[in-house]
Amino acid sequence: MVLLSPSISALKVLLNVCERYAEAHGLRYNVKKSELLVFKSGSKTYSTPPVTLNGTELEKMTKFKYLGHWVTENLSDDVDLERERRALAVRCNMLAPLVLHRCFHVSQIENVTGLTGDAKLIELGGPPYLLPLVQRDKLYDLAKLAGYLHRDPAFIAGAGAGPWPYIGVNCEGIINLTVSNGTVNQGTRITSVEPVGAAKGNSGYLTRRLPNNETRSALLGNYLLSEGKPGKVLKVVVKKRIGEANFITAIREALKNHYGDKVVGLGGTFVVRAGRVKHHVMPDFSATPICSDAEVDAWLHYFEMRAPITHVGTLVTGDHGLDLRVQHFHGWGEHGDGGHYHYDTTPDVVEYEGYFALATAVVRVDRPAHTHAVGRD
Known part of the structure; x- marks a missing residue:
C-alpha cells in the first residue's frame, strides 16, 4: 500500500486513520517494511520532522520499488533506465x-x-x-x-x-x-x-x-x-x-x-x-x-x-x-x-x-x- 499526501501533516492524518482501522480489525502494520519518501522540488532541501507508525519512526529513503518500478525522490527514471540497460546487456550477451x-x-x-x-x-x-x-x-x-x-x-x-x-x-x-x-x-x-x-x-x-x-x-x-x-x-x-x-x-x-x-x-x-x-x-x-x-x-x-x-x-x-x-x-x-x-x-x-x-x-x-x-x- 502507498499513501500519497501534499504535506507531512496530511500524511500523519492518513497514518492515524490507518492505525485506527488496523486496531479495529485486529491488524498490525510491519514498521520494518514501511518507509518514508519525500519528493524534492528542484534543488531545494528540506528538514523533515519525524513520522511514526504505531509509535515507531519510519526510516527515510531516497527511493523505493513499487510494482517493479523504482520511485525516486527527484522523480527521475535514471535508476529504471540503468536497470533496463544492464538487463539488455545481459540478454545481448546471451544472444550474441x-x-x-x-x-x-x-x-x-x-x-x-x-x-x-x-x-x-x-x-x-x-x-x-x-x-x-x-x-x-x-x-x-x-x-x-x-x-x-x-x-x-x-x-x-x-x-x-x-x-x-x-x-x-x-x-x-x-x-x-x-x-x-x-x-x-x-x-x-x-x-x-x-x-x-x-x-x-x-x-x-x-x-x-x-x-x-x-x-x-x-x-x-x-x-x-x-x-x-x-x-x-x-x-x-x-x-x-x-x-x-x-x-x-x-x-x-x-x-x-x-x-x-x-x-x-x-x-x-x-x-x-x-x-x-x-x-x-x-x-x-x-x-x-x-x-x-x-x-x-x-x-x-x-x-x-x-x-x-x-x-x-x-x-x-x-x-x-x-x-x-x-x-x-x-x-x-x-x-x-x-x-x-x-x-x-x-x-x-x-x-x-x-x-x-x-x-x-x-x-x-x-x-x-x-x-x-x-x-x-
Missing part, C-alpha cells in the same frame, strides 16, 4: 553466441562464442593500393598478423579485398577466421565476378569458402580483432528505412552527432533479415588507371542481393589523422550471394539486426604514403 552461430555461421569455427575480448580495429593498406592502378605486391597474412600482435586466441572479421593469388583474379573478401593455440579455423568467403572477364551487365558472381591454409588478404581491409568471447555489445534492430542513409551510415552519424570530436569505433556483424540490398563485386584489376569515383562506378559490377545475408565490417566516427576508411562492410548468404554492401533497395520492408563490439584502439598497418579519396564508398 546464438546470433553468431545461426547468422554468422561460426558454428563451423571452433572457440568463437562472441565478438568481444580486447577488441581493436585493424586497417590494412587502403584504396590507394587498388586505384588508380593495382599494387599486386600488397598482400597481408592475417594469421601471421595475429601472431605479430601476440593475439592467440584471435578472432578476425571484416571487409577487405580477398587473396587474388588464390583464385588468380581480384575478389571481395568477407573475412571470418580464428586462431587458437596456433591453429587456424577459416570461415572466410570470397566473391568474384563470374565468368572471369564478363562484361558489366552480362556477368554473375561466385562465392566460395577459403581453406584453412589460405589466410591472406590483399590491398585493403577493415577488420575487428578480438578474442571472440561473450561480452557487452551494442545491439541495433530496425525495420523500414525512412531516410537516405544506409544502416551503417545512420549508426555512424548518430554516434558522431552525440560524441562529437570523441572518436568511436565499432566492429561486428549485421544481418539483413528481410528485403534486398545493393552490393558490388569487383571485377579483375583494371589495366587502365581509375582516377575518379565516376570511373570506379563504371568499373564495378553491381547486383541486387536477397535476404538473409550477413555482413561483417567496421565503422569509425573520425580517422585520428590515420587516413582511415570510416565504414566498410561485406556480406554473404547461404544461397550464394556475396559482395560489398551499399544500401537496401526495399526500404519499406527491409529488416536489420546488428551486433557491434566497442573497440579500444585502432591498429594501422601499411598506411599508404600517398593517399586520395577515390573509391571509398
